Structure formats: structure tokens, C-alpha cells
Amino acid sequence: MTATTAARAGTGPGAAQRLLPLVEEFLGGRLPLRLRAWDGSTAGSGGGPVVVLRSRRALRRLLWRPDELGLARAYVTGDLDVEGDLAEALRTMWAAARHRALTPPRLSAGDRARALRTAARLGALGPRPPVPAAEARLAGALHSRARDRAAISHHYDLSNAFYSLLLDETLAYSCAYWSGTEPEQTLAGAQHAKLELVCRKLGLQGGDRLLDVGCGWGSLTLYAAERYKVRVTAVTLAAEQAGHVRAQVRERGLGELVDVRLRDYRDLDGGGYDAVSSIEMGEHVGDAEYPAFASLLHRMLRPGGRVLVQQMSRGARAPGGGAFIASYIAPDMHMRPVGDTVSLLEGAGLEVRSVESLREHYTRTVGAWRDTLEERWGEFSALVGEETARVWRLYLVGGGLAFEERRMGVDQILAVRPAEDGGSGMPATPGEWYAP
Known part of the structure; x- marks a missing residue:
């Protein structure tokens, strides 16, 4: 079995297998989802929604902005997608956050360094991706x-x-x-x-x-x-x-x-x-x-x-x-x-x-x-x-x-x-x- 075949089968060290444990650590608990990466590898729960990272740029967006806005930017550009019903996927995620009390831990410098090393091995490091054109750009005093x-x-x-x-x-x-x-x-x-x-x-x-x-x-x-x-x-x-x-x-x-x-x-x-x-x-x-x-x-x-x-x-x-x-x-x-x-x-x-x-x-x-x-x-x-x-x-x-x-x-x-x-x-x- 080649490395690519193993990754697709969920048994080898593909991008998804490397990323999912890191994501769950950053979010404070296990997630009811399945992750599929750009190399075809998959990892995670078989019955949950499937989150697809279509390119390394999706990961790079999340490294530069590891929060709701980073996820939104990845989604609206199509770098990240969800297979099936998006509403059901979000409902599942929010229910898990409530019932499992997922609380992002305070990340140490070592945690961040380890994440960067993983990203580097996956070839996802690089300059900050451009902000999507649909994002608002306001200037001036608030409510002027x-x-x-x-x-x-x-x-x-x-x-x-x-x-x-x-x-x-x-x-x-x-x-x-x-x-x-x-x-x-x-x-x-x-x-x-x-x-x-x-x-x-x-x-x-x-x-x-x-x-x-x-x-x-x-x-x-x-x-x-x-x-x-x-x-x-x-x-x-x-x-x-x-x-x-x-x-x-x-x-x-x-x-x-x-x-x-x-x-x-x-x-x-x-x-x-x-x-x-x-x-x-x-x-x-x-x-x-x-x-x-x-x-x-x-x-x-x-x-x-x-x-x-x-x-x-x-x-x-x-x-x-x-x-x-x-x-x-x-x-x-x-x-x-x-x-x-x-x-x-x-x-x-x-x-x-x-x-x-x-x-x-x-x-x-x-x-x-x-x-x-x-x-x-x-x-x-x-x-x-x-x-x-x-x-x-x-x-x-x-x-x-x-x-x-x-x-x-x-x-x-x-x-x-x-x-x-x-x-x-x-x-x-x-x-x-x-x-x-």
C-alpha cells in the first residue's frame, strides 16, 4: 500500500491525520466531524459532517487567523467546504460545543511552535493570504x-x-x-x-x-x-x-x-x-x-x-x-x-x-x-x-x-x-x- 493509498484509507500519516489531533487540541476536545484534506486523506468520526480542506491555503488562512473570521474567510473563498447540509453541520458543531463544554485552552509558545512545525511539514507555511473581496473595509470614527x-x-x-x-x-x-x-x-x-x-x-x-x-x-x-x-x-x-x-x-x-x-x-x-x-x-x-x-x-x-x-x-x-x-x-x-x-x-x-x-x-x-x-x-x-x-x-x-x-x-x-x-x-x- 502506497503512502497516498494509506492516507486515503485513513490509515497513513496523511494531512488529515496530522491535522485533526492538532485542531481538537486547539479547540479543547474531540469533534464530531470527519476531516478530508487536499491530499485525499481523511480522519475523524465516520458519522459526522465532512469538512474539506481543498488546499494548503485553507490551513494557511487558519494559521494566520485561528478564529471565527479565519474559518469564514476560508469558507467564502472555497478553500474550506462542508459536504452535505451546511446547517446540519453547524448545528452538530454547536451542539458539541454546548454539551461537551469545548473550551479552547491557553496555548503556550511550545504549542504554537508545534503547530507551525506540522504546517511546515505539510507545505502550508507562507505569506498571509489576501482578504476576500467581499469583506467590509470601513474607516473613520465608529458611527460617524x-x-x-x-x-x-x-x-x-x-x-x-x-x-x-x-x-x-x-x-x-x-x-x-x-x-x-x-x-x-x-x-x-x-x-x-x-x-x-x-x-x-x-x-x-x-x-x-x-x-x-x-x-x-x-x-x-x-x-x-x-x-x-x-x-x-x-x-x-x-x-x-x-x-x-x-x-x-x-x-x-x-x-x-x-x-x-x-x-x-x-x-x-x-x-x-x-x-x-x-x-x-x-x-x-x-x-x-x-x-x-x-x-x-x-x-x-x-x-x-x-x-x-x-x-x-x-x-x-x-x-x-x-x-x-x-x-x-x-x-x-x-x-x-x-x-x-x-x-x-x-x-x-x-x-x-x-x-x-x-x-x-x-x-x-x-x-x-x-x-x-x-x-x-x-x-x-x-x-x-x-x-x-x-x-x-x-x-x-x-x-x-x-x-x-x-x-x-x-x-x-x-x-x-x-x-x-x-x-x-x-x-x-x-x-x-x-x-x-
């Missing part, structure tokens, strides 16, 4: 206007064609509401149910003024103007979004009802709105900046006016986000436990009247987006390139699992600006919000 504009553009200005392919007809890029009123509810139906729920919670009526902060591609703006005949001021930092909403306003004849502004929320003036919405925009505001954001929501409302914030959250002990999300998807995003956001809104003078978790709804929403990505993989790859398509596969799979496993959540928080005498104008019960 220029940096926030660049962070929003990195994600939302990818192209309207991309989001039109990924999302449903509403172009709602936020958690849908799977109401169960239809036997086989589609994603579009669930998004319409979410938009209707938001409008009912805000108590919109014809002639009301609505400020939609972070309007996205205008799903709520257009729905509220068409169905409820409200006057909407739609605000976004993304030029692609603003262009799309303006085109839709012209096409639908809503010019007298909708004003689209390409503007930073901090530059908003005026006030006296009957309602304010912020649908999954508050995550981009920043931790230190959120009290001022909450004060803006209060200031924009008339007494008795309502605000609905739909916002992602994290558990008290769950980190949320992570290096991959921060580098590829939503740079500078900040999530906090929902109770902390409630406190910040109340600290700004708003009275919180309802908090509704939509966590399971987001698991299903992200699953629908992921199904579309996989079903139309060739189209996505042709449109934005294989690397960016792999970024989105990892993002949607990881995000769906984060909601499924309660590491992340999403909540609708309804609040009101009370009048001076304490009056809220709110209904005695919320039953009308959910009426068929």
Missing part, C-alpha cells in the same frame, strides 16, 4: 455619519437585482409574520401579514403622518400609503433603496403621499408625526448612540403618537453577531437583550405598551430566503460572484440557527408618547391588532 453611510452601503447597496432575486414581491428584508390564517402561507403572504400587523399596532388612519426610519425598499412605506392612505416620510441611507422606492412611488401614483429622503436619521427635523416605524434599523444605530436615537423617536411624535420598533436582540449570555457578521454582513451592528432596549425607550419618555417576540417567525423567514438562494444558486453566482454567494449561504444558515437556538431574537416593541396628562389614546385591549 461617513462610516455609517459606508456600513449601510456595504450591505444594502449590493444591488437591487440581488435583493429582488432573494426576497419576495414585497422586497421586505425583515422578519415576516407567519399568522397561520392561510393553510399554505407563502413568504409574500407572511410579509403582507407583518405589514398589516405593524399598521394596526400603529393605529394608522387616512390622513395620518408616518415617519418610516430605515425604510428599506419601501415595503411598509408603500403598503401604508396604498392601503391606509397615510402620508409617509421614508428615510434611508442606502442610495439603491432610495432609488427603488422613488421609482415605485412614481409607478403607483403615490407622489402626493410619499416623500423619500436619502438622509441620516440624525439629520431629521420637524416632528408632530402620528406614528413612527423603525423596522430592523435600530441594530445599526450603535450602543452609545441609542439613547439619542430613542430621544429622536420621542421627539418626532405628537403627544399620543405611537412608535413601533422591530429589532433584533440577543440573550443576556449570548454574544449575537460575531466576527463573520461584523466583517461581511452588518459592520458595526449592535444587539442587546430586549429588556435593555425597552429601558432605553422608556428612558427617552416613551411608554412601552407591548412587546411581542417573533423569534420563531424569523427562523422560518430566513429558511425561505435560504431555500431561494439554493434553488437559484446559479443565478446568484452569475449576478454577484461565487464568493459573495457563499457569504450569503453562510449568513443565512448561521442566522437561521441563531434564531432557532435562541442565541438571537427579534421583537416588536410598541410604545406611545403620552400626553402631558398621561393620556395614551391606546385601546383597552390589543384584540383589534389581530382581527382577521
Whole structure:
């Protein structure tokens, strides 16, 4: 039996046999996976997911960056891959980390030297691999206007064609509401149910003024103007979004009802709105900046006016986000436990009247987006390139699992600006919000 044949059979000292013990030592325990290296050698559990190192460059990326970001870079470039269902592979790994309490040990200088010697024997040493083109490169002070504009553009200005392919007809890029009123509810139906729920919670009526902060591609703006005949001021930092909403306003004849502004929320003036919405925009505001954001929501409302914030959250002990999300998807995003956001809104003078978790709804929403990505993989790859398509596969799979496993959540928080005498104008019960 030759060395190559032995390596392929899992009996010789191939790259996989040399690497797996080292990886398990660095991660603090045995892993329920099978490793296959570029030389065809395999090692590890026969029943677990198969992680494939397609080239020595995958190992070199992990040597230069032995953390989540290094793994993400290796995956999005295709240097590292997973055979089979990526979601099941990540679910298996995270379950092992929880149940086996895998804790990376503190590595000594000797440990690192031994790893380098192994890499040298495998021919994997070399200069730092280039950072993938899809990774964000931001400059300037955190949450300065220029940096926030660049962070929003990195994600939302990818192209309207991309989001039109990924999302449903509403172009709602936020958690849908799977109401169960239809036997086989589609994603579009669930998004319409979410938009209707938001409008009912805000108590919109014809002639009301609505400020939609972070309007996205205008799903709520257009729905509220068409169905409820409200006057909407739609605000976004993304030029692609603003262009799309303006085109839709012209096409639908809503010019007298909708004003689209390409503007930073901090530059908003005026006030006296009957309602304010912020649908999954508050995550981009920043931790230190959120009290001022909450004060803006209060200031924009008339007494008795309502605000609905739909916002992602994290558990008290769950980190949320992570290096991959921060580098590829939503740079500078900040999530906090929902109770902390409630406190910040109340600290700004708003009275919180309802908090509704939509966590399971987001698991299903992200699953629908992921199904579309996989079903139309060739189209996505042709449109934005294989690397960016792999970024989105990892993002949607990881995000769906984060909601499924309660590491992340999403909540609708309804609040009101009370009048001076304490009056809220709110209904005695919320039953009308959910009426068929």
C-alpha cells in the first residue's frame, strides 16, 4: 500500500491525520466531524459532517487567523467546504460545543511552535493570504455619519437585482409574520401579514403622518400609503433603496403621499408625526448612540403618537453577531437583550405598551430566503460572484440557527408618547391588532 493509498484509507500519516489531533487540541476536545484534506486523506468520526480542506491555503488562512473570521474567510473563498447540509453541520458543531463544554485552552509558545512545525511539514507555511473581496473595509470614527453611510452601503447597496432575486414581491428584508390564517402561507403572504400587523399596532388612519426610519425598499412605506392612505416620510441611507422606492412611488401614483429622503436619521427635523416605524434599523444605530436615537423617536411624535420598533436582540449570555457578521454582513451592528432596549425607550419618555417576540417567525423567514438562494444558486453566482454567494449561504444558515437556538431574537416593541396628562389614546385591549 502506497503512502497516498494509506492516507486515503485513513490509515497513513496523511494531512488529515496530522491535522485533526492538532485542531481538537486547539479547540479543547474531540469533534464530531470527519476531516478530508487536499491530499485525499481523511480522519475523524465516520458519522459526522465532512469538512474539506481543498488546499494548503485553507490551513494557511487558519494559521494566520485561528478564529471565527479565519474559518469564514476560508469558507467564502472555497478553500474550506462542508459536504452535505451546511446547517446540519453547524448545528452538530454547536451542539458539541454546548454539551461537551469545548473550551479552547491557553496555548503556550511550545504549542504554537508545534503547530507551525506540522504546517511546515505539510507545505502550508507562507505569506498571509489576501482578504476576500467581499469583506467590509470601513474607516473613520465608529458611527460617524461617513462610516455609517459606508456600513449601510456595504450591505444594502449590493444591488437591487440581488435583493429582488432573494426576497419576495414585497422586497421586505425583515422578519415576516407567519399568522397561520392561510393553510399554505407563502413568504409574500407572511410579509403582507407583518405589514398589516405593524399598521394596526400603529393605529394608522387616512390622513395620518408616518415617519418610516430605515425604510428599506419601501415595503411598509408603500403598503401604508396604498392601503391606509397615510402620508409617509421614508428615510434611508442606502442610495439603491432610495432609488427603488422613488421609482415605485412614481409607478403607483403615490407622489402626493410619499416623500423619500436619502438622509441620516440624525439629520431629521420637524416632528408632530402620528406614528413612527423603525423596522430592523435600530441594530445599526450603535450602543452609545441609542439613547439619542430613542430621544429622536420621542421627539418626532405628537403627544399620543405611537412608535413601533422591530429589532433584533440577543440573550443576556449570548454574544449575537460575531466576527463573520461584523466583517461581511452588518459592520458595526449592535444587539442587546430586549429588556435593555425597552429601558432605553422608556428612558427617552416613551411608554412601552407591548412587546411581542417573533423569534420563531424569523427562523422560518430566513429558511425561505435560504431555500431561494439554493434553488437559484446559479443565478446568484452569475449576478454577484461565487464568493459573495457563499457569504450569503453562510449568513443565512448561521442566522437561521441563531434564531432557532435562541442565541438571537427579534421583537416588536410598541410604545406611545403620552400626553402631558398621561393620556395614551391606546385601546383597552390589543384584540383589534389581530382581527382577521
